[in-house]
Amino acid sequence: MTDRQPSLDPAQLGAYFALMEVAGLLRHAVERQLRDAGDLSYVQFQLLARLGLDSTTGSERMTDLADGVVYSRSGLTYQAGLLEKAGLVTRSPSADDERGVTVTITDAGRALLAAVIPGHTEVINHQLFRPLARGDAKALADLLSPVRDHMRSLPPRSAAPRRRR
Amino acid sequence: MTDRQPSLDPAQLGAYFALMEVAGLLRHAVERQLRDAGDLSYVQFQLLARLGLDSTTGSERMTDLADGVVYSRSGLTYQAGLLEKAGLVTRSPSADDERGVTVTITDAGRALLAAVIPGHTEVINHQLFRPLARGDAKALADLLSPVRDHMRSLPPRSAAPRRRR
DNA sequence: TATTGTTATACTCTATAACTATA
């Protein structure tokens, strides 16, 4: 079940700690901005961004959203409920599968997204890219993209094992 | 207060999203391992690691710990209380400054740290480094270290503004 | 007066399990 001696060399340790600290600090900064600018949590922003920017239709099914944002079904139900209550998304039964729920971003949701993004990118520029040279962004993306793809392919995502009774 | 049009180019967007997703998934995986192996949250692990690995004495003051782990004083008090209750650290008044509290890792804390680290590094190897080539770890560390230093130097850390009454 | 740390409190978020309804 476990490999032998997989201990990390100093470069790996440095990369790991730097990655976690940078991402943690960046997320903290970004969450503050999103909270101040639009009263959104990072997860809510991710959901809106997924619907408003990634999706061409502005709609996605709950399960697909959960897979993208990585958490439990009930957590997504909770967040989608908050977004719906705020008028930023609507929920309706899926056309093809009566069990499914389709979440759709509203005009208000798009407007809020647009209102929040400038400050968002500004934080990212200031905190993340200011100390980097041109070309570093691409280098970073090239390093991390394969990792992301690998992690996505791994095992357990939102729809983790379901208990049988 | 705001720069003009700091919008992100595609490479920057890609780097940002990849960074956040990789770090998020990695943290999720690592938290599960720490929980299973030692009933530790990631933050608690960070505190133990800071005391047991980074510090030569095994001790640090509360404020310094908070600065390193990035959160509020009260949050640190809460976590330090949990660690103390579990016998993994002790808290005692600082020698030089009567106001201060020195946190020290116990033998049990070091033992738990040692017990947890193999599984921890294994997760990191599997999830983060498996898809990377030799040399990529150093490249990643070289890219992110300046960012981390920059972010650390920025403004608000644990000891954020204190309200006057 | 400023700083260190704790406490009380309220709130957000997440996970588990049970439940309903459709495939």
Add this chain to the structure above:
DNA sequence: TATAGTTATAGAGTATAACAATA
């Protein structure tokens, strides 16, 4: 029987503000 989503619930974590004690 399996899957999609919701609900109830309980727990962990965080932030704010007020507070006590020392510098």
